[in-house]
Structure formats: structure tokens, C-alpha cells
Amino acid sequence: MNNSLSEHSHNRQIGIWLLAVCLLIYAMVVLGGVTRLTGSGLSMVDWDPFMGWIPPLTQLEWDRVFDLYRQSPEYQKINLGMDLAGFQSIFLLEYLHRVLGRLIGLAFLLPFIYFWAAGKIQHSVIPRFVLMFILGGLQGVLGWYMVKSGLIDNPHVSQYRLTAHLAAAFLIYAYLFWTALGYLLPNAKLRMGREVSTKLYRTSSWLTLLIVVTILSGGFVAGLKAGYGYNTFPDMNGMYIPDGLFRESPLWINIFENRTTVQFDHRILAITVLIATVIIWFRYRQIELSKYARSGMNALMVMVLIQVALGISTLLLVVPIHLASTHQAGAVALFTITLFVNYAARRGMR
Secondary structure (H helix, E strand, O other): OHHHHHHHHHHHHHHHHHHHHHHHHHHHHHHHHHHHHOOOOOOOOOOOOOOOOOOOOOHHHHHHHHHHHHOOHHHHHOOOOOOHHHHHHHHHHHHHHHHHHHHHHHHHHHHHHHHHHOOOOOHHHHHHHHHHHHHHHHHHHHHHHHHHOOOOOOOOOOHHHHHHHHHHHHHHHHHHHHHHHHHHOOHHHOOOOHHHHHHHHHHHHHHHHHHHHHHHHHHHHHHHOHHHOOOOOOOEOOEOOOOOOOOOOOHHHHHHHOHHHHHHHHHHHHHHHHHHHHHHHHHHOOOOOOHHHHHHHHHHHHHHHHHHHHHHHHHHOOOOHHHHHHHHHHHHHHHHHHHHHHHHHHHHOO
16 A cells, blocks of 8 residues: 555656646747847847856956857858847747747756656656657757858758757657656546547547647747738638749648648638638537546647637738747647647547
């Protein structure tokens, strides 16, 4: 009995720790969006994984980093004439973004060492936690790879690298969140009829995939600044099928490099997510689900309505920073809820 209580306590501690790291990753995604929206992402033109904790502390240090920035294409082509005070304002956001990334690494590593040393983590699952840490480190490298794309000739990061960086963040977040749920939610309270659970899991998995594709399409919208064109809804400047959807050659490249097509695709995907969610919610409204699955479905319905409203508002108001960053935060929230429904449905089969 005591061993069972002790294991339950350890599992709860580990689950709460992983959720706390998820919250930090959530904040990291939102801060990354603000950094991009304010044009701050290219203000730090070097990367020092170990000494990068320390910001410029003296006038001499500020002059040094500002001089490095003045050699960058962003300064020479966009911010020519910017003074030191203006540089400091954009430098601070990128600095905080990078420091938060390092803090996430410590927030994961130090408790992991403690739980491991205290014997609270089963030996068989240690490789899973090691993989989480490695993925986090690789995400930092991918972030710098993204930034480097805007430091050569064109003072804009590659939309491909930006979307890859975003996708990696969601992957790491999903991995930690799913693992946390395994430590926090008892299987007994998740059980449903096997047939219902199987159908719900299949349905929610497809919906999750659709939401992920929509989020990644949003990465291309952000990378190409496609949200600043066609700021009307539901039409696109008076047209429902705008001109120039397929003006690039080869045809497939329009999906990734044509601003008109990128925004059009994101709209269609978002509307599809909304319609699919409404249909699924009504379909399962009268079916007996576990308490957790039912709560997840209701939260999903509410969140998709909020997220679509945020997206439309961001578009109509021409991408104000506060709305655009809230829309990005909403994407993480929607993704989190779909993961929760997936988990509840999968465990309900047991």
C-alpha cells in the first residue's frame, strides 16, 4: 500500500514537472511570435550557447554588438539610421527569447537529474527523457539555422526554416505533454466502450493532423508576411478565388512561396478545421464518453470558435501585434486540447 502511494506521489511530481516545462515551451512559442512580429529576430547576429546568458553590460559592449548589427543586411536595407536606443529595444526581445530557451533546458535537466538520482523515474523510461533533452538542444540549433538565413543577403528568415522551427517546437511540446498525461491521468477514469474509444481516437487523430497542417500553413503565412495582404473576409479584396493563385512555376511552389496562395490555403484549412470540429462535436454529443473525453470535446468546440474569431480579427485589423500573438497562443491551446482528446480516447480503449 505504501509503495503504491509512493509511486502515485512520484508520478504526480513528474507529471507536474513536465507540464511546467510545457508551459515554458508555450511561452517560448508566443514570445517567438512577438519577436518575429516586432522585427526583433535578426537583432542578434551571433550565437553563443554558453556565454549567451550575459547581455551587454557596459557602453563598450553595447557599441560592439550594435556595430555587428550595423553590418547585417537588416540594418543596411531596412533599419538604416537606427540609433542605439532603437537597437536596444529590438535586441531585448530576441535576447529574452534566447534566454528563455536556455531556461527551458535547465528547467528540464535539473529536475530530471534529481528524479533520476532519487529513483523516482523508472530505469526503462530514462531514454525517453534523454531524447526529450536532445530534441530541445537540436531545437536551439535549428533556431540559429533559421536566423542565419536572414543574415546573408535578404534580411528576412526563410519561411521554410521558420516553419521547420515552429514544427519542432510543437513536436517537443506534444512529446512532453503526452508523457505528462501518462503520469497524471489514471487509466481507470478514462475507460469507455472500446468501439466508441476506437472511433473517437481515429476521428480525433485525423482532426489533430488537420490542425497541425493548418498551424504549419500559418508558419508560411508568417514567414512570407502574407497576412498583410487581402485584409478582408470572407472574400479576398472582393474575390473569393483571387487572381494569381497559381502564377508561380512549377505549380507546387505556390503552396510555399506565393503569398496569395499561402493566405488562401490557410483560410481554407482554418474553415475546414471549424466545420470538422462542429461536425465531430455534434456527432459525439449524445454518445457516452468518459468525463475527461467529454470535457476535452467541449473545450475543443469552444477553443476552435475563439481561434477562428482571433484569426479573422487579426486579418481584418492588418495583423496588430497583440492580436497576432494571441492568435498564435490560441493555436497552441487548440493543439493541446486535441492532444488531450486523443489521449483520453486512446487510453479509453484499454
